Amino acid sequence: MTLVSAAKHLEHAFPDLPEARIARERCLAPWTVVLVGRRSAGKTTLVNQLADTHLPTGLGGVTSEAQEVSVGDVHLLDTPGIGGRGAIDRLMPLVEDADAVLWVVDGLHPLTLSERRVMRECLRPGTPLAVAVTHLDLVDPEDVDDVLARVSTLASPLGADPILRVDARAGRIPEGLVRPGDTSPARRAKLRRAADAADAALVALGPLALEALRSDARAIWTATVASMRADLEQAIDAGLVHVGATLDRLRGLSVEARSDVSKALVALPSPDDLGPPRIPLPPAPARTLVSEALGSWGGLEGARRVMRAHIAQWLADGHLAIEEWLEGSATLADEVARRARAHAAVAEARSALASRGPRGGDT
Ligand SMILES: Nc1nc2c(ncn2[C@@H]2O[C@H](COP(=O)(O)OP(=O)(O)O)[C@@H](O)[C@H]2O)c(=O)[nH]1
Numbered sequence: 087m088t089l090v091s092a093a094k095h096l097e098h099a100f101p102d103l104p105e106a107r108i109a110r111e112r113c114l115a116p117w118t119v120v121l122v123g124r125r126s127a128g129k130t131t132l133v134n135q136l137a138d139t140h141l142p143t144g145l146g147g148v149t150s151e152a153q154e155v156s157v158g159d160v161h162l163l164d165t166p167g168i169g170g171r172g173a174i175d176r177l178m179p180l181v182e183d184a185d186a187v188l189w190v191v192d193g194l195h196p197l198t199l200s201e202r203r204v205m206r207e208c209l210r211p212g213t214p215l216a217v218a219v220t221h222l223d224l225v226d227p228e229d230v231d232d233v234l235a236r237v238s239t240l241a242s243p244l245g246a247d248p249i250l251r252v253d254a255r256a257g258r259i260p261e262g263l264v265r266p267g268d269t270s271p272a273r274r275a276k277l278r279r280a281a282d283a284a285d286a287a288l289v290a291l292g293p294l295a296l297e298a299l300r301s302d303a304r305a306i307w308t309a310t311v312a313s314m315r316a317d318l319e320q321a322i323d324a325g326l327v328h329v330g331a332t333l334d335r336l337r338g339l340s341v342e343a344r345s346d347v348s349k350a351l352v353a354l355p356s357p358d359d360l361g362p363p364r365i366p367l368p369p370a371p372a373r374t375l376v377s378e379a380l381g382s383w384g385g386l387e388g389a390r391r392v393m394r395a396h397i398a399q400w401l402a403d404g405h406l407a408i409e410e411w412l413e414g415s416a417t418l419a420d421e422v423a424r425r426a427r428a429h430a431a432v433a434e435a436r437s438a439l440a441s442r443g444p445r446g447g448d449t
């Protein structure tokens with residue numbers, strides 16, 4: 087998976103997460119190619135050639151501050167020349183944030199010690215690095231190959247590829263010079279931060295809405311039935327009801343309890359397609375002469391037993407109804423799927439970041 091598709095995955099999974107959007111935007115943003123090299127190597131001339139601009143060059147036009155110029159989806163950043171004090175401090179932040187670096191090397195002074203030292207300090211490992219060797223028209227044609235060989239020997243250990251001969255003032259600039267691949271460590275670092283933020287956001291979302299809702303709903307139902315049972319037990323203890331009357335009372339109370347529970351459940355934070363659950367009422371007691379007679383003979387203990395059995399059954403029926411109520415919600419099912427996709431997207435983005443070698447190629 088490319089960096090960009092990893093970023094898109096992340097954003098798709100977290101449409102509401104600004105970090106994911108920012109990472110995607112950064113990964114799709116124009117490439118920043120930073121031109122570095124000694125003063126008068128031909129950086130600004132090269133930028134003018136590539137971007138069809140007229141920035142001042144030569145001795146009268148020494149670049150004193152970094153300047154950005156756009157060429158299609160690439161931003162070229164022209165920089166002051168390496169040389170003098172403070173070059174590392176000036177270049178480091180620019181090079182660190184670069185998607186690619188174009189090292190402009192003056193073929194008349196190919197890769198001085200200070201130039202190589204600055205580059206070694208500033209370059210992040212893995213940053214695509216191309217080298218353009220200029221001024222070769224002023225080099226004795228017999229020495230050109232030696233110059234290029236020297237540049238190759240000294241720049242290759244820093245990861246330079248390709249190393250091309252360029253006349254900055256005329257002719258076409260080879261494409262490969264400013265077209266970095268999908269390899270920028272700066273972008274990878276940004277995407278890694280976005281994946282971390284997405285992970286943190288997933289954790290902050292807490293358990294799935296479904297789980298929280300289920301446990302809240304179960305708690306409300308259990309508490310309602312328990313309080314009803316306590317009321318009935320009180321009535322039985324006070325000798326107010328025998329078996330038959332217990333069942334009547336149970337039914338009356340359960341109508342109230344069911345309506346209370348429905349109100350409480352509908353008020354829970356839940357997707358809006360979740361109407362009230364269909365909690366059944368306890369079955370109506372069979373009223374026969376025999377049961378009436380048994381009821382009045384059963385005494386308080388009999389009333390308690392009957393009441394407990396009915397309540398236990400009703401409690402279980404209610405839990406079942408709540409499960410069905412939750413499972414029937416399309417919005418909740420969507421939320422469950424969305425979370426699963428989000429987890430998968432973060433994992434994919436992470437493996438896309440991990441599966442590429444230091445130079446960015448698939449390993
Ligand atoms: N002969 C020759 N002159 C070049 C070449 N590249 C750049 N120059 C000249 O070198 C001078 C310095 O170029 P400039 O772009 O200002 O260098 P910078 O300091 O790296 O930005 C300018 O006068 C350019 O015209 C080249 O390949 N051959």
Ligand SMILES: [Mg+2]
Binds near residue numbers: 130143148149164165
């Ligand atoms: Mg310049």
